[in-house]
Amino acid sequence: MKPSIPQGTRDFSPEVVRRRQYILNTIRAIFELYGYQPLETPSMENLTTLMGKYGEEGDRLIFKIINNGLNDPKNQEKAKIGFEKVLEGKNSPDLTERALRYDLTIPFARYVVMHQNDLAFPFRRYQMQPVWRADRPQKGRYREFWQCDADVVGSDSLINESELLCIYQGAFHKMSVPGIEVKINSRKVLAGLAECCGASGLLTDITVAIDKLDKIGMDGVQKELLQRGITEDKLNFINNYLNITGDAESQLIQMSQLLASSEIAQTGIQELRTTLAYHNQLADKNWNSNVVIDFTLARGLNYYTGIIAEVTTNAVKMGSIGGGGRYDDLTGLFGLKGLSGVGISFGVDRIYDVMEELNLFPEQLSSSTKIIFVNIEPAAETAILGYVNELRKSGIAAEYYPDKAKFDKQMKYADKRNVPFVGIVGESEMKDNVIKLKNMISGEQETVNLMQLANVLADSI
RNA sequence: GAGGAUAUAGCUCAGUUGGUUAGAGCGUCGGUUUGUGGUUCCGAAGGUCGUGGGUUCGAGACCCAUUAUCCUCCCCA
Numbered sequence: 001m002k003p004s005i006p007q008g009t010r011d012f013s014p015e016v017v018r019r020r021q022y023i024l025n026t027i028r029a030i031f032e033l034y035g036y037q038p039l040e041t042p043s044m045e046n047l048t049t050l051m052g053k054y055g056e057e058g059d060r061l062i063f064k065i066i067n068n069g070l071n072d073p074k075n076q077e078k079a080k081i082g083f084e085k086v087l088e089g090k091n092s093p094d095l096t097e098r099a100l101r102y103d104l105t106i107p108f109a110r111y112v113v114m115h116q117n118d119l120a121f122p123f124r125r126y127q128m129q130p131v132w133r134a135d136r137p138q139k140g141r142y143r144e145f146w147q148c149d150a151d152v153v154g155s156d157s158l159i160n161e162s163e164l165l166c167i168y169q170g171a172f173h174k175m176s177v178p179g180i181e182v183k184i185n186s187r188k189v190l191a192g193l194a195e196c197c198g199a200s201g202l203l204t205d206i207t208v209a210i211d212k213l214d215k216i217g218m219d220g221v222q223k224e225l226l227q228r229g230i231t232e233d234k235l236n237f238i239n240n241y242l243n244i245t246g247d248a249e250s251q252l253i254q255m256s257q258l259l260a261s262s263e264i265a266q267t268g269i270q271e272l273r274t275t276l277a278y279h280n281q282l283a284d285k286n287w288n289s290n291v292v293i294d295f296t297l298a299r300g301l302n303y304y305t306g307i308i309a310e311v312t313t314n315a316v317k318m319g320s321i322g323g324g325g326r327y328d329d330l331t332g333l334f335g336l337k338g339l340s341g342v343g344i345s346f347g348v349d350r351i352y353d354v355m356e357e358l359n360l361f362p363e364q365l366s367s368s369t370k371i372i373f374v375n376i377e378p379a380a381e382t383a384i385l386g387y388v389n390e391l392r393k394s395g396i397a398a399e400y401y402p403d404k405a406k407f408d409k410q411m412k413y414a415d416k417r418n419v420p421f422v423g424i425v426g427e428s429e430m431k432d433n434v435i436k437l438k439n440m441i442s443g444e445q446e447t448v449n450l451m452q453l454a455n456v457l458a459d460s461i
Numbered sequence: 462g463a464g465g466a467u468a469u470a471g472c473u474c475a476g477u478u479g480g481u482u483a484g485a486g487c488g489u490c491g492g493u494u495u496g497u498g499g500u501u502c503c504g505a506a507g508g509u510c511g512u513g514g515g516u517u518c519g520a521g522a523c524c525c526a527u528u529a530u531c532c533u534c535c536c537c538a
């Protein structure tokens with residue numbers, strides 16, 4: 001049998017895991033810095049928790065888990081009826097009661113509702129776990145991938161929005177990802193545009209179309225708008241909308257004039273202005289990225305209601321590497337009304353791909369072991385195990401090659417593992433209670449005692 | 462859900478208009494008189510050419526089907 005793994009999934013080899021952990025640790029540290037608390041939820045949720053939350057397309061992409069025990073005689077009849085429903089494209093709890101987590105936001109909302117009496121609001125949590133989507137895999141798209149979410153519920157303040165923007169900037173600055181652009185917009189401005197076009201019902205169609213501006217150009221957007229049912233006389237208005245440029249304040253002023261007749265748009269514009277003002281106070285001027293207003297930004301998920309954000313890098317051809325926004329009534333879906341939330345998500349797998357392509361990972365991630373002692377003299381074993389033990393006690397990762405093997409084989413092994421030092425204790429070293437220490441990077445060798453050895457290794461960290 | 466491409470050694474790929482025992486590089490293993498890797502030199506192992514049919518005297522190559530992978534669109538992180 002040929003070994004294989006399911007489509008769109010991946011094995012992560014040791015070096016890859018180290019690099020992924022570097023990303024996760026960086027993001028985690030920032031989340032903690034801003035007061036977010038860790039949360040984990042199950043890999044699977046009840047199907048009913050997930051269905052209908054991500055739009056029609058989303059429902060299709062949910063990985064469903066077939067129920068166990070369908071062969072039990074008392075379940076067989078139900079299973080057959082359930083299967084008929086599934087063949088019609090419907091879901092049936094008789095066949096699938098559970099599904100794999102599709103994102104981290106809905107499980108979070110469920111958690112908040114279930115634990116509402118125990119939580120101190122505003123509640124800030126971060127969550128870093130894999131999610132699954134039955135999407136067609138391609139470049140930068142996987143069926144199993146990780147998200148890192150930070151959300152706060154129970155606060156309407158736009159301070160939250162601006163802090164989350166800071167988290168994006170701080171994290172990507174820390175990871176030295178170049179070309180980062182944090183784009184923001186407001187669903188309320190988009191709603192205002194639809195309203196001014198007299199096409200509030202076509203909000204989604206308008207946003208989906210204009211979101212593609214940088215991809216298909218103005219002509220393409222117009223074509224798409226017409227296809228989606230926008231009448232020709234509205235195109236000019238949308239054109240004006242898309243042509244607004246300048247610095248943030250100038251953009252806001254122009255938009256305010258263009259959408260003067262829409263109350264909701266004015267609210268959205270004011271929210272953008274306030275968010276940027278807070279952000280201005282909180283942001284570190286040294287960060288390597290900027291927050292910019294992009295009125296074409298749409299974001300697919302249909303539960304966003306206020307400020308929305310998306311992160312891209314122009315250094316690599318890649319979709320967005322992060323996104324988020326405000327959702328006024330997320331927990332309402334589960335019966336808890338009046339609780340507003342706002343959150344962001346990091347796309348770890350895409351960030352990894354970007355960093356890998358640009359060679360941004362620090363060198364020293366490759367190995368934790370500082371020294372390997374070669375195994376060439378059985379009589380030295382006791383001494384070496386003693387050395388290894390002492391080094392480990394002082395927090396230095398050390399190994400003893402467990403089998404007696406050819407010298408050059410052991411050297412090759414250390415080299416391949418990227419271990420920076422090799423310790424050699426043969427007959428003569430053993431006699432003098434010393435270690436011959438070889439620096440694998442410079443190739444130099446010196447003879448040291450245990451205390452000197454510990455010092456050299458400690459210094460090399 | 463729609464469209465396109467690819468499938469040959471562990472990996473990356475050659476293989477001419479169909480013609481004998483299917484090749485290379487890297488990697489692996491062994492040797493280079495055995496206590497020195499990342500840079501020698503020599504050698505070896507490793508493939509029923511994704512799978513199943515068909516055309517042909519003859520198929521890795523051509524045709525059909527099937528499966529898998531990759532890519533684009535849709536949508537998304």
